[in-house]
Amino acid sequence: MNRFYFTLFVVFIGSLVILLAASLQSSAATVSGEVVDEEGDPVSDITVAIKSFKGNVAPDRRHRMHRHESVFPPPQPSNTDAIGAFSIDNIVSHSVNQLTLFPEHNSEYEIRAIEMQGIAFNIHPHQISWHGGFTFGIEEETDIKDVKITVRLRMRIRGRVLAADGAPLSNARVNLNVSSRSIDGSGRGSGGGTETLDIDGGFTRYVNSPAYYIVSVTYQGQSAESQEILLEKGQRLDGLTLTLEVEQQAPKLPNFLRPRTPRQPNGVKLQAPPVPKPRDMRHRQALMKRQAEGVWAVNPANRHAYKLINSKTPEAAIAAATAQGAHLVAINDAAEQQWLLDVYGKENYWIGFTDGLKQGDKKWDNGDPITYTSWDTQKLLSAPKKLSEKDENTSKTFTVLIGVTGKWQQVRADNPVASITERAILEKKDLVIDAPTPDEETE
Numbered sequence: 001m002n003r004f005y006f007t008l009f010v011v012f013i014g015s016l017v018i019l020l021a022a023s024l025q026s027s028a029a030t031v032s033g034e035v036v037d038e039e040g041d042p043v044s045d046i047t048v049a050i051k052s053f054k055g056n057v058a059p060d061r062r063h064r065m066h067r068h069e070s071v072f073p074p075p076q077p078s079n080t081d082a083i084g085a086f087s088i089d090n091i092v093s094h095s096v097n098q099l100t101l102f103p104e105h106n107s108e109y110e111i112r113a114i115e116m117q118g119i120a121f122n123i124h125p126h127q128i129s130w131h132g133g134f135t136f137g138i139e140e141e142t143d144i145k146d147v148k149i150t151v152r153l154r155m156r157i158r159g160r161v162l163a164a165d166g167a168p169l170s171n172a173r174v175n176l177n178v179s180s181r182s183i184d185g186s187g188r189g190s191g192g193g194t195e196t197l198d199i200d201g202g203f204t205r206y207v208n209s210p211a212y213y214i215v216s217v218t219y220q221g222q223s224a225e226s227q228e229i230l231l232e233k234g235q236r237l238d239g240l241t242l243t244l245e246v247e248q249q250a251p252k253l254p255n256f257l258r259p260r261t262p263r264q265p266n267g268v269k270l271q272a273p274p275v276p277k278p279r280d281m282r283h284r285q286a287l288m289k290r291q292a293e294g295v296w297a298v299n300p301a302n303r304h305a306y307k308l309i310n311s312k313t314p315e316a317a318i319a320a321a322t323a324q325g326a327h328l329v330a331i332n333d334a335a336e337q338q339w340l341l342d343v344y345g346k347e348n349y350w351i352g353f354t355d356g357l358k359q360g361d362k363k364w365d366n367g368d369p370i371t372y373t374s375w376d377t378q379k380l381l382s383a384p385k386k387l388s389e390k391d392e393n394t395s396k397t398f399t400v401l402i403g404v405t406g407k408w409q410q411v412r413a414d415n416p417v418a419s420i421t422e423r424a425i426l427e428k429k430d431l432v433i434d435a436p437t438p439d440e441e442t443e
Helices: 003-026 125-131 282-293 314-323 334-344 389-395
Strands: 028-036 047-054 085-092 095-102 109-116 119-122 134-138 144-153 155-162 173-181 188-196 202-207 211-219 222-225 229-231 236-243 296-298 305-310 348-351 398-402 407-411 423-428
Touching (some): 085 095, 173 202, 202 211, 211 236, 334 423
Antiparallel strands (some): 109 119, 173 211, 211 229, 296 305, 305 423, 398 407
């Protein structure tokens, strides 16, 4: 090839590259907008993703796009900033796209509504899971701006699984099942499968609707099941603890060791074997009593004494504390809370902050000033405006330390967290154990 033809060839290839680059650039689109909650406030640090499919494709009979050719590389997801804004670039047009939140099945939020091109769409949670996302099209050289995505926190049950000895079942693969029955009694459901727990034995299951729920887990012949839990609209339950119990099974004996059933001779009545006497349960009852009453442990950092007791209600915990000259724990700094979780484990505990909704209430129940808080801001309760005398007891608020998250939650008697909180931590600043009683006859 001479120099002239070689120069023409290079010019031709260069022109092709420039034309191709220009055509690709002109066919790319952008989708931008904001993410807000149901009150209209911006939601930051939430990931918006788009899956793109080439051409004018339509969903298959199961309303999914996965059978069609996906665009590669896919558009990069966008994290919302402090004012909830997002922008996703380099979307191929014309194309069909699916807008969703990332990670698709484990996002903390769910889409409730989308406003696009001046049209508002109400979204049911099942629509996203069935269709794989909110489906929309983009024509060539068209950007879509001012998209408004309304989201809310998903309903969920979060807890952890403990072995029979109380140790977390770290990184174990278990069978986890969540069964439900509707509040109005119209139906039941169940869903589950294998799941890998985290290092603390923790798990999270998201649910879509208000119902009564039961969580059960099985692992290597051991099982555990929760009580029935009522979750109303928008509620999220943290701190569920499931402790495995070994299923007792009689050992199988080989045939030659199995006792033979005696034959009954004619006219002879065989006597039933004697019923064994029940075991003496005094030792076990004493052990259970000690566990229920608890023992005092001293924190070397502040020399305060703490005790863990069983108590299904905060009123019973307060009464037990008063009887022992103590009070429900007042947590004064992060180090004290961490010490409590290290010593007693990551369960739910009643702590000493009652009726904290009162205006200007800045003290613990024992009178200590509040110098440290760890409120779960998503679950703060609003104070009722007007109360009758009949409603005063039911409106009273108590505080639970959720060991799994390290957050505090305000609860009332009808809150699902109250139904799974069965322990309390007591505190004494000055502890004297078993002080001898003076002998009146001694001078």
